[in-house]
Amino acid sequence: MKSTKNIETIAIHSGSKHWSGSRGIASPMEPATTYEHDITGYQEGDFIYSRYENPNRLQLEQLLCSLEQGEACASFSSGVAALTAMFMSVPKGAHVLIPEDMYHGSRSLLETFANQWGISYSSVDTTNLEAFVEAIQPETKLALLESPSNPLLLITDLEKTIHVAHQKGVSVCVDNTFSTPFNTNPIVYGADFVMHSTSKFLGGHSDIIGGAIITAKTDAQFDAIRIIQRKQGSVPSPFDCWLLARSIRSFPHRMRMHNQNAWEIAQFLITQDSVEKVFYPGLPSHKDHEIAAAQMKGFGGMVSLLIDGDGNRALEIVGRTKIIRRATSLGGIESLWEHRRSSEGEHSTTPENLIRFSVGLEHVKDLAEDLAQALK
């Protein structure tokens, strides 16, 4: 539900109601797996068993829901667990449309399980509206969008794409992990569902794996997602929920700096001779810069670059940095970069000379200095 408050205020105050009588300003972490029944037996609305519901999860879900301006949220033990629930909530026999460029693990989830779930899928360039419309089949029930996409940072026009999907009776889920609710709220552009890997910018410290689905309205499909969450049990622990909610309190301020550092790093990288191309939606040279400027408050903390050379040259450069660490994943306070194709494995279609860079919160001059010596 749309709040009249700004995201900095929402992040601090939403989901802060707690059930202990202490009146502590910080919420307690409640590890209990089970709860004592009333003398008259279990009463509707009481906590009963932690897999089903618990105070820390309720707080986290309220917080994520407010950040994304949704009506309800179901949190999960990882981003792929959240996507699993999303895909399992579509009816058997349905078709799911996915982007050509997307997180390789999301595609791999469908490659591995779509048959078992009784659904089919195909991919399309979601940045091309005509191609997107043509790719919708009579059985298509769900389209997944990623904007910016992983790893090419392609931008999909959310409002137009969601509008045409709805005209054809297709629901839309936006993976908002890269953009984050600081930069974009897909529900404002009509999305039915927003998905997050909370392991990234929302967690922000490379120490929590988690995921979430936020829904624009509590309809039958969201009820199915809630049932999958509770019965299948891929749920975050009370500690994970507590820690994630704690991280989110300062998320907007971290994200503002991620946006700024990444923007400066992208400007720096385009001046480097050993860099063939920089993918960053904030650069006027980005194919869909204008769409990004219209639908994003900032351009995000991720930058991808093509090295002038082959895969070995890219690997060599990745190996040379002293501050920027070599690792997959993203969204933490520390800068990470990786030779993306190596991380994606043998079926990767990512260019062999592509490096994906998650720009952290170190001083940007130190990052530029580290890059300059690595790119020499």
Ligand code: PLP
């Ligand atoms: N979506 C995107 C865009 C991602 O980058 C990732 C992970 O890297 C995921 C989903 C999956 O999230 P998790 O690793 O938390 O399962």
